[in-house]
Amino acid sequence: MLENKKFGMISLGCDKNRVDAERLLGILRENGYAITDDIAEANVLIVNTCAFLQSARKEAIDTVLDCDSYRGGNLEKIVVSGCLPEKYIGELFPSLTEADVFLGCNDAEALLGSLERSYREDARVNAVGQGREGKEGRVLTTPLHYAYLKIADGCNNHCTYCLIPKIRGKYRSYPMDQLVAEAERLGDLSELILVAQDTTRYGTENGGKSLLPQLIRKLSALENIGGIRLLYCYPEAIDDALIDEIAQNGKVIKYIDIPLQHSEARILKLMNRRGSRAEYLSLIEKLRSRIPGIAIRSTFIAGFPSETEEEAEALASFLREAKLTNCGFFAYSREPETPAYKLPGQIPAREKNRRVKMLYKVQGEISKEFLRGKVGQTVDVLCDGIDYEREQFVGRAYWSAPEIDGKVYFYAPFAEQGEVYKVKITRADSYDLYGATEDYKK
Numbered sequence: 001m002l003e004n005k006k007f008g009m010i011s012l013g014c015d016k017n018r019v020d021a022e023r024l025l026g027i028l029r030e031n032g033y034a035i036t037d038d039i040a041e042a043n044v045l046i047v048n049t050c051a052f053l054q055s056a057r058k059e060a061i062d063t064v065l066d067c068d069s070y071r072g073g074n075l076e077k078i079v080v081s082g083c084l085p086e087k088y089i090g091e092l093f094p095s096l097t098e099a100d101v102f103l104g105c106n107d108a109e110a111l112l113g114s115l116e117r118s119y120r121e122d123a124r125v126n127a128v129g130q131g132r133e134g135k136e137g138r139v140l141t142t143p144l145h146y147a148y149l150k151i152a153d154g155c156n157n158h159c160t161y162c163l164i165p166k167i168r169g170k171y172r173s174y175p176m177d178q179l180v181a182e183a184e185r186l187g188d189l190s191e192l193i194l195v196a197q198d199t200t201r202y203g204t205e206n207g208g209k210s211l212l213p214q215l216i217r218k219l220s221a222l223e224n225i226g227g228i229r230l231l232y233c234y235p236e237a238i239d240d241a242l243i244d245e246i247a248q249n250g251k252v253i254k255y256i257d258i259p260l261q262h263s264e265a266r267i268l269k270l271m272n273r274r275g276s277r278a279e280y281l282s283l284i285e286k287l288r289s290r291i292p293g294i295a296i297r298s299t300f301i302a303g304f305p306s307e308t309e310e311e312a313e314a315l316a317s318f319l320r321e322a323k324l325t326n327c328g329f330f331a332y333s334r335e336p337e338t339p340a341y342k343l344p345g346q347i348p349a350r351e352k353n354r355r356v357k358m359l360y361k362v363q364g365e366i367s368k369e370f371l372r373g374k375v376g377q378t379v380d381v382l383c384d385g386i387d388y389e390r391e392q393f394v395g396r397a398y399w400s401a402p403e404i405d406g407k408v409y410f411y412a413p414f415a416e417q418g419e420v421y422k423v424k425i426t427r428a429d430s431y432d433l434y435g436a437t438e439d440y441k442k
Contacts, residue, residue: 001119002112006034006074008042010067011141012060013050015195015231015403017082018141019150021048023108024081025139031112035139039070044077044115047099049084051167053333060084061096068098077118079103079111087167089128100124105153105168107131137185143384145418146191146402149183150174151215155197157234159261160272160339161301161332164197173203176211180218183225190226190382190418191253192219193401199230200237210237213245220251229401231257235283236274247291253398255295255325256287263318264311267304270343277318284322295399297326302359303352304332306345312355316362323366326405329359364430371406371428378438381408381423383415395421397433411436 007028011021024046028035036042045067049060060080067078079101085092086104093102101114102125110131118125140147155164156171183192194216196202203211219228228251233242235258246252262268263277287294300315319327331352334341374397381395384402393415395408409432410423425435 001116002033002044004034005043005076006036006041008036008039008045009048009141010039010045010063011048012063013048013052013056013083015148015193016150016153016197017048017050019138019148019195020082020105020108021046022138022141024048024111025141026137027108027111029139030137039067040073042070043074044079045070045075046079046081046111049080049082051083051087052163053335055333057084057088064096064098077101077115079115081105081107081111083167085128087163089126093124093126097124102126102128103131104128138182140186142402143417144187145189145382145384146193147186147189148193148195149179149186149219150195151179151199151202151212152196156201157198158272160270160343161304161335163335163338166337168197171198171201171205173201173205173211176203176215176218179215180222183219184222186224188224188226188418190420191229191402192225192227193229193231194219195231198232198234198237200233200242210239210242213241216245216249216252220249225251227251227253229253229255231401233258234274235260235280238283238287243287243290246294254291254293255297255398255401257297257401258283260298261301262304263300263315267307267311270306270340271301271304272339277314280318281322284324295325296322297328297401297405298324299328299330300359301330301332302355303347305334305340305343305347307332307347307355312358316359319359319362319366323370324363325370325399326367326401327359327363328404329356329363331356367406368428368430371430371433374425374433375428376425378422378424379408379433379435380420381410382420383417385417392434393421395423406431406433408433408435410434411440411442413437413439413441 011018047064050056077100080099081103085102100118110127114125114127152173154169154171200210233256265276379397383393383395387394392409393412400406421437423435425433427434
């Protein structure tokens with residue numbers, strides 16, 4: 001039934017979702033199916049979804065509806081996979097009739113069989129919970145010089161605003177040898193980016209210490225891995241062993257992402273987050289003293305229920321004191337089935353958005369000061385490709401992760417994707433840097 005079918009993929013949401021999508025594509029490739037990045041050419045479209053926020057759920061459904069408009073051409077089947085069907089299949093299957101097959105987060109193995117059944121019986125198929133997560137291979141959707149490695153799934157933190165434990169289940173680490181083998185199969189990489197809902201909990205399911213430092217050492221021993229970047233490290237789980245590994249391992253990029261979410265004790269307690277303002281500042285100071293030059297990224301939620309104006313201003317003052325390298329800010333999203341949904345003192349959307357803008361303004365000044373300090377210096381820049389609109393090469397310094405942090409735009413006689421170039425910085429704004437290689441002639 002699936003002979004000569006062309007498959008297309010649209011993946012929504014986070015980098016962890018991207019890895020899931022790449023595994024689905026890997027199953028298709030290993031079975032000899034053609035994959036196209038032109039939606040109009042696809043006979044089967046897979047929409048890999050996010051369901052973390054209401055806005056993400058709306059985007060997912062709108063994307064499926066948009067895809068359905070291609071049925072007048074080559075499109076025959078739509079597969080909806082990932083978080084949305086995993087959590088909401090009961091209401092989704094009878095209502096989203098535009099989709100032919102539904103798969104959950106860990107149902108990669110069921111992809112081909114459920115599609116065969118849909119073609120054979122001319123029926124819609126609910127295969128949520130009927131497969132297992134594919135580990136056989138991946139088709140990278142990132143530029144070929146960097147890739148994400150998802151080291152665990154699920155979460156045990158139970159933050160009061162978050163649906164992830166209800167969608168993804170309990171935290172479970174993937175076997176270390178399996179991860180090392182997967183990383184080796186990804187080919188030559190300038191950056192391997194470790195992700196999970198909480199990377200610092202890796203290997204702790206049985207109550208032991210984190211095995212993340214051990215995993216990092218095994219991955220850094222691979223000849224095909226140039227550097228390792230760490231995302232989503234929870235502050236209370238960053239211990240001396242991890243700090244030492246970052247400091248002493250030459251392959252670990254001196255960068256760490258720590259989702260703090262807030263600075264004030266009352267709000268952190270309402271969020272069911274561990275730690276305090278003083279503890280966070282102490283951790284930041286410790287990281288900087290033990291790992292000179294380390295770039296620290298974080299994310300924060302503005303407008304959590306009952307957050308006062310004073311607490312919002314205190315968070316802004318925390319940013320000024322912490323001087324983090326990169327930050328992201330999000331307005332609190334009131335999600336049904338989370339404890340925070342029922343909290344009193346829900347803040348109007350307009351006010352939440354005002355607070356987000358205020359925090360971005362504060363961080364913008366901090367970032368501008370940091371980047372202006374780079375003007376006149378020569379920095380190592382990993383080339384990510386070409387920005388054709390600007391007619392410049394584009395890349396990143398070590399303090400920037402792909403897609404979420406700032407960039408370096410530069411002129412050069414030639415630059416190859418995945419290679420590092422010394423770029424003299426001539427200009428900075430509040431987010432990006434600009435410059436040229438020393439051998440560039442105007």
